[in-house]
Amino acid sequence: MTRGGRRRGDPTELSPREACQRYLRRRRSDSTEKSVHGWEYRLKLFVEWCDSVGIETVGELRGYDLDEYYEMRSAEIAPATLEGEMWTLKMLFEFLEDLEAVDQDLSEKIRIPDLDPEDRSNDTKLAADKAAALLSYYRESDRDYGTRQHAFLELAWNTGARQGGLRALDLRDTELGSSPYVEFRHRPETDTPLKNKRRGERPVALPRETADALEAYINGRRYDVRDEHGRQPLLASASGRPTTNTIRVWSYLATLPCSYGMCPHEKDIEKCDWNEYAHASKCPSSRSPHQIRTGSITWHLNRGWPPEDVAERVNSSVSTIEDHYDKADPEQRRRRLRNRMEDRRRPLINELEFTQ
Template sequence: MSRRDRPDPSELPAREAAERYLRRRRPDSTDKSIKGWRYRLKLFVEWCESVGITEVGQLRGYDIDEYYELRSSEIAPATLEGEMHTLRKFVEFLENIEAVDEDLHEKVRVPNLDPEDRTNDTKLATDDALALLEYYRNSEKDYGTRAHAYLELAWTTGARQGGLRALDIRDVYLDDDPWIHFLHRPESGTPLKNKRAGQRPVVIPRETAEVLQTYIDDYRYDVHDESGRQPLLASAAGRPTTNTIRVWSYMATQPCLHTVCPHGKERPTCGWVERNHASKCPSSRSPHQIRTGAITHMLNLGWPPEDVAERVNAAVKTIEQHYDHADPRERQRRLRDRMEKRRRPLVEDLNPTDEIEERDY
């Protein structure tokens, strides 16, 4: 085919252009990210087709604004922000291949939200986490079970759900100075969110290591996954799916394990304790909510944000904006303590007494 016979990029159908964009992003993006972008762009493509936009070159600023108006009436502001950000990146790609007017991406409005509108404050509160861990550590029935091992790992590492799922037995070192190694292994189905940049060693408490050892010795299914690896958190079928991890999280954090149900139910007759309905319990928590609570707890203990960021593999800005859900009084106390630790020695140097006594008159 000669250059003259090649199709004009502006004639690309929106659906074909979206797939081309996703192929461009695939080498440097996770499968989860691609899946999310595909869903968002699918909505835009379907809208284009419904209003008769058959080629991306037909897109104008008015069309972009009309789509924004439609979506803003249907979804929450935080969801709208994500969708419009994805759309802007897609339009930038179309500009790069000269399929749409230059600077069209500037007409894609991305709402400027307050941090409060962008985040979900729900978390596993420190008091609830400590009560659950106290129950598991003192329980003859549940000590070292998979639920206990999962909660110990999730709370003490603050790791993402994908990172916990990716762990193998060989990644856990339970000797005198116990630690866990998070590794990016996309070729066998366990990528980390930040890829190789997400690889890191994480030290764990001695008590957590003892729980993991009991779990491995007494409760872990002796199975391999499809790649021949031995997952640390194992189901009877091998490595659990992300949805299975989420169910385990809901079941492991139900308060009726250690106290009276705050919702007036009885555990023996409550449907929420069943696997398929565990997420319905208002007090159970997802992996992300455990991560949020763990990060907030580390910050409340006085950990510098930079140290927390390194441990949980996130940017300091991301932690402060999306994960730090301390109440205002706790945040003020934390800032005051941090200021004291950092500046008190310097402030003492400003004391003129010693300098006055040392002056040579």
């Protein structure tokens, strides 16, 4: 009973919609808006299913119901998508167990599909030879050197950063002197959060050629604008800081293969609408920021970087890199392992000789 004599609500009487809303409110304090929005969409589907089968309170839910929902969703979506949805549902039910709104251990009855790592990720990436061809073109072009597309590709490829991190960079975050780098900073109060918040903050060193291209862009091609918070975005649109969708369009434009050679799709370049702003994403060879990040991480690993160093540079974990980003072909993997064996273990192998 409350102090006024009115009985407090029974948590088992929460409707599925109320339960999801309560869970999302709890998660907002320790998660990005993008993450919360994704969970909200997944849980909306579960709420709609509960409505369709007449489940009015979470206290009614049993293991059989959760298995029914799994069966329904598994017939409609890809296994990797199903895995994400079921993990979100599991986290919701762990929260509801803490509230004593559902039977204890009900979350353990939520089935998670057992996927191979290859099933969880998209193999599409910007291949290293294509990245090299694109960067060579931009670096040698009188027309396109130091353009926004050039600056974007230099940053995206050489830092392996996420789309949100690239969007968040300000002019003040660049140091282009003798030891050039950019610094990624978490600034949620002015609309540029990093995915991993403060743990995503880091300086990332740049090659000299990348720094020179950025300097040319800043001095000659960058729009001299501020965003609505008075900050000066490094990658700037005419009206200020670009939206995430605008960054994605710039990525597609920057990676069009007809920039450096013949069209691989037998299109007439002069007449092809894929090289127009609104249609660049339709080109089968253009790449999104995530696909550039995947290619960059694979390239770093193939160049001999230890996974731990790559993970620190791109703000990820070694396990995530191995499961989702490392898209080396079998021969590249074998070569990488041989090189690592020689670099790290050959001195130790020599110590195994018997001495007289």
